[in-house]
Amino acid sequence: MTRPLPERYLTPVDLADILSVPVETVYQWRRKHTGPRGFRVGRHVRFDPEDVRVWVESQMAEAA
Template sequence: MARQLPDRYLTPIDLADLLGVPIETVYQWRRKRTGPRGFRVGRHLRFDPEDVRRWVESLMEEAA
């Protein structure tokens, strides 16, 4: 991943912006359990930047 990941947990909007996808795509990944692992803090969905990095790397390996 060329862009530097932030040192904080990502919101769904952060993730969509980072990957250049619509926010609804992030929620579809969550429903289908195909995207990066997310977790809830109360009502708020968050993503660990390290989990996102590993998920992107796994996609790149599959594509190779």
């Protein structure tokens, strides 16, 4: 990742913006259990920036 991740938990919109993908893609990853690990806060989904970083690194390692 070229941009540093914020230190707060990320919303699906934040994650979509950071990765330059549609927000629906983030929800599809969640439904298919293929994206970064997320968690619920009430009815809202959040992502830990560290989990996102680890997931991106694993995607890069698989592509290499």
